[in-house]
Amino acid sequence: MSSPRIGVWFIGARGGVAATATLGLLALQKGLTDSVGLVSSLPQFASVDLVPWQSFVVGGHEIRSGSLSESLSRLHTESHVFDAALVDACQSELAAADSRIRGGTLANCGPTIGSLACPNMQKFSHESHAETIDRLQNDLRGFQTATDVERVVVVNVASTEPSDENLRLSDRWNDFDARLKDGSLKSLPASSLYAIAALDLGMPFINFTPSLGANPAAIQELAETRGTCHAGQDGKTGETLLKSVLAPMFAARNLQVLSWVGHNIFGNLDGLVLDDPANKASKVKTKDQLVKSILGYDPQTLVSIEYIRSLGDWKTAWDHIHFKGFLGTPMTLQLTWQGCDSLLAAPLVLDLVRFVELARRKNEVGVLSQLGSFFKRPLGLAEHDFSRQFSLLCHWAEQHSK
Amino acid sequence: MSSPRIGVWFIGARGGVAATATLGLLALQKGLTDSVGLVSSLPQFASVDLVPWQSFVVGGHEIRSGSLSESLSRLHTESHVFDAALVDACQSELAAADSRIRGGTLANCGPTIGSLACPNMQKFSHESHAETIDRLQNDLRGFQTATDVERVVVVNVASTEPSDENLRLSDRWNDFDARLKDGSLKSLPASSLYAIAALDLGMPFINFTPSLGANPAAIQELAETRGTCHAGQDGKTGETLLKSVLAPMFAARNLQVLSWVGHNIFGNLDGLVLDDPANKASKVKTKDQLVKSILGYDPQTLVSIEYIRSLGDWKTAWDHIHFKGFLGTPMTLQLTWQGCDSLLAAPLVLDLVRFVELARRKNEVGVLSQLGSFFKRPLGLAEHDFSRQFSLLCHWAEQHSK
């Protein structure tokens, strides 16, 4: 009722995660689904001053053609998820959300993401970074005006960009901005342009991907200067989540991990992008550091991610953990995780939007480290133990009762 | 040096766990092994006023014939554990420990445990409960005198007894004791007789098994009356340990567990005893409650334990967790645990002895709920989340710095 209307702006708005999050939001608004999978719906957060699902309106940027309905149909056909009736019941709202999606940017996304782009994206190919940011900001402001939302939360759920090891950036926003304006800074990836566009407008930014986004110190300074907040990096949905509860167990029992091997296979569009070694490198990096950080020593680790078309959105991970027990005895834990990626990620994205909206409303500024439990590589937080990360979230939320 | 000498008294002193714990203790005293697997050796406890490994002397009760050396040899041959050189290096100390082992009691242990007993046990078969307790106490006092230890910690690591569903006991020690003395109480299991013998002498008692032990209210009252402490029940070594870190993860992510199936197979003597349905019932009960307790609702659960001779001490567990994610999507986590039971249990037993010794020395009385992280069914603690249980231990230990 009196609750403010809030905009959610997805980067990668027709991708599997955004499409599923959009469908899920509509299903929640229509009372067609329960709250399973939604962290912010847990009893622990029942008295927290979170905006209700009814308040949200969706828009976004996208580089592909197609429609939300087609993305969902693809997930249904290839991955055997969603009740067809649920999608049907939301068709008109999905079409409305689709009409609020604008062309994004392909800046330094690499050839694999580039090959997915719709022909229309051509017209932006000669933009300078400054021009791109301008255009993206126009889209964001237009969305806020058209939907009359009080606040917009921007979430990056686009495919993983290649990481540029040679990228050297100024740590100060002033220098950074000057180089943007004089056109000498040309190598920023799209994710950072989106982050700058949002944060410069005071809109909070969530980086659910391994891409660079708001990581550079200068962009973090921008967020603080504009009095807004951001969170990241790379949603912790499956195998890494397991690592963040199992590694602390081995540590607490003084069982020495000898090696930890994790093989991931899946077949969605995200997987196809990760099949490009340049894009994959970013991903593996965020997945591989956690075990060492929790254990405090350096066992041999291996993380692979491979594109297996037939699996569709079903991320299947096999982890083999070899550990040493008392008197030098080697033992083994193996696990197989069969989770549907979009359906694991989408509710976390919606939760993050709610929590970040609260933080923004309460005028929190800079990195939101209390949201570390949602991320593989939590910005602003050295803690990787999931249980402790989750305690931080609960503790923070307790301070914001209705 | 100036550190007091402490006695460790094992019930089931020649079983796999006690034999391994005895060997491990000797190996630690001789500097032949590192501290892997020992919780009390973690950095978190480095400044806690724990007694060093050098201080401990081992004795115990046993109902089988044989020797510690034979038990270890059996583990080596059947389960391919231990370096033969390690056992060789400890032979004389093992023989000394063997000489401190006395005949236990078979009271209400059921036919399966009874069939393992050595002929000598016959001579105790007509004892009343009161006579048995007297005899056990004589053994404990004799051990303390002969070894000149300051304090004795009693640990039950014997095979699981059948549980007697019809056992109705008085909740007050006075009534209970009166019935012991007049001979009308005849149905106490051995584990409770051991507990009474120890606690009545002021010696702390640790119940590492699913057996009844010190659980009855009257026996707990005895502990308090005598100013001593106790802890239990049923060491959390493998599959249940995993449940106690994974179930909280599902809870914190609001992923609804639909069913949790756990099949355990192993082939040691403990497994042979559990092959008797009466004995198994006790075990399954302590393994099966935890998931529901952590989740706060009641998914279908199944726990099986089966004796597969060829596996020896290698407890292999397959868990299949079926859970529902966002928009009703069913997903699956499977895990296989291949752990050597005795080598997982033995260090925890040694850790418990150290922690309980500290509590006794600091005059803590009654149930030691801070030790809940060690047990499948923690006495005095409703919390089953391993991470929180471990925090309790760390918090308590911090208060007892050297």
Place this chain on the structure above:
Amino acid sequence: MSSPRIGVWFIGARGGVAATATLGLLALQKGLTDSVGLVSSLPQFASVDLVPWQSFVVGGHEIRSGSLSESLSRLHTESHVFDAALVDACQSELAAADSRIRGGTLANCGPTIGSLACPNMQKFSHESHAETIDRLQNDLRGFQTATDVERVVVVNVASTEPSDENLRLSDRWNDFDARLKDGSLKSLPASSLYAIAALDLGMPFINFTPSLGANPAAIQELAETRGTCHAGQDGKTGETLLKSVLAPMFAARNLQVLSWVGHNIFGNLDGLVLDDPANKASKVKTKDQLVKSILGYDPQTLVSIEYIRSLGDWKTAWDHIHFKGFLGTPMTLQLTWQGCDSLLAAPLVLDLVRFVELARRKNEVGVLSQLGSFFKRPLGLAEHDFSRQFSLLCHWAEQHSK
């Protein structure tokens, strides 16, 4: 075209297997599915004189109420199988098949199957065996007349009956028949009554279940006397199929199997029936003999089947095979099978109908041992090695080219 029309009569016509087979048959007739999963569609059988899918008309016996459409809907909702569009496209044909289903018999089916029966079944509760057989034969003849089919193949795909260990039957049909007629034989299970009804009319009978069916010698004599054929027992769809290819591998490599543990979990109606220990005993028996038969020695084996509601039709099996290699080294193979039971069974049922129809047409009499590759416990065949069983089928088929 000129191909004769053939009737398929399902015992348990609205169960998961029969409903799926009926749907599949319709989908094949309408060209809505490909031939994946159908053995008889393999290139090896392309020139064999098998009747085309177009020729078949479905009817059957059932003891439950409901409809084929409801059975399929239950599978779709609970087990996430079938494209809804496929079921929709076949609704009128499904309704027609439904109209050809008659009330079966509950004779000696036990209370668990009995509890599933529709109230209408009451009216048959006082029938003698002879009266039941008469009634069932009327149904079969009526179906043949009404649909004008040249031949009827009867297939038992009903839930597993309890096995009666004390059942003592005459080995000669004359004696058997006399006792049926004088009413002194009262303890035959339903599956045998169905078999007698069919075989006595010269109709071939396929027993796809672990139930008794045509196993008794006297009933086999009846088949021979009437010049018809039969095949069984218990369709080999998943875990046992794997055993029948893996056990020969261990044998051929002289790797000694120490133990073979198989835990099966699933949640369909069949599973609910098997949750009754009396019914389960029949099933476990047919699953557990194969390993020993192939290996030629007797390793410890364990087979469990447990009803886990949430899994629906998804039979999940974990097998743990412990084996000894060169110089006494123990090694391990584990496997997890996640197969949808109805969709594994249904095509085999359709294949069996085609192969049995051919055998009947060619006037083969008695047990069809060449169909052993389809069964866990192949009647008339001591060979359990799948590869050799399949060679028998191929060899037989070669003799019946078009």
Place this chain on the structure above:
Amino acid sequence: MSSPRIGVWFIGARGGVAATATLGLLALQKGLTDSVGLVSSLPQFASVDLVPWQSFVVGGHEIRSGSLSESLSRLHTESHVFDAALVDACQSELAAADSRIRGGTLANCGPTIGSLACPNMQKFSHESHAETIDRLQNDLRGFQTATDVERVVVVNVASTEPSDENLRLSDRWNDFDARLKDGSLKSLPASSLYAIAALDLGMPFINFTPSLGANPAAIQELAETRGTCHAGQDGKTGETLLKSVLAPMFAARNLQVLSWVGHNIFGNLDGLVLDDPANKASKVKTKDQLVKSILGYDPQTLVSIEYIRSLGDWKTAWDHIHFKGFLGTPMTLQLTWQGCDSLLAAPLVLDLVRFVELARRKNEVGVLSQLGSFFKRPLGLAEHDFSRQFSLLCHWAEQHSK
């Protein structure tokens, strides 16, 4: 007794496989082990005219320093295999075998294998191919003379060489030989030099590795010219063995394999060599072709082999097989294989020596295709179905009764 003495010459004589085979042979000769793991000891071959284990004498080529005893000790310590008592009982015979090991060749073995070589190998670094072959032949003749064996069987069990995609060789031995003699052929890998040395002397050659060996047409012609025989390539010990029984099962049931992923991890020296991408390529190639060949179509396949130090000789493989059943239903089979590589390979090597010795004695010439069941990539045989391959072996053996 009257049985002829036979020489076994291992290429890679101190590697894990050869050291284990040598130990195993000694254990068989001394009656210290049973025949588990030995194919040639199966009842099927009881009446075949195979040379008894007593007849064999071991020698070989090696490029590393160390001793057989050290190799076995390393396996014992790192991989927890072998009873120490068994190795002790064979020490003097092992030393004798060690004294019969000569320096091999590093020709075109690549830097990873080169880095393992002992300094003594330096002295051979300037040899031409012709000189190397001469030297190797001197070693072989010297062994035959010194041990007075009737026949020598040469077996390559060295680490996998890199494969040279650009290697273009003449198909005729005359041209090939001419280029060897004039020194213009310089790029042959060591495995081919060993093959030429053996075959040219009329000694049969077994290639148990993925290396090139006797594959070139000209070398095969040499074998035929010299009236000797050879067999290969790449021993089928674990994951690929499983594929060769499971793929035929999917084919026979018309279940369409959508993808077959196999991840292999292990930590022995062979694994270290395979950690070099150039060497790994040879291996993956022989592992990856089989599934397509058996199925007759081309599902997506993935094979990875990774070096995980802590696993030692324990090859652990996870296979994920995604397949389509009736009505388009995707299903899954997963398996985990935990096998000790040397102990799986060694008995097969001994079996091959026996079978090849028989073939040589019976004057069989050229490729021995009847031995295809032993190899991942069977020379001279298009059949990959293990069951059929094994039938070929049995059929051949039947023709050679004592």
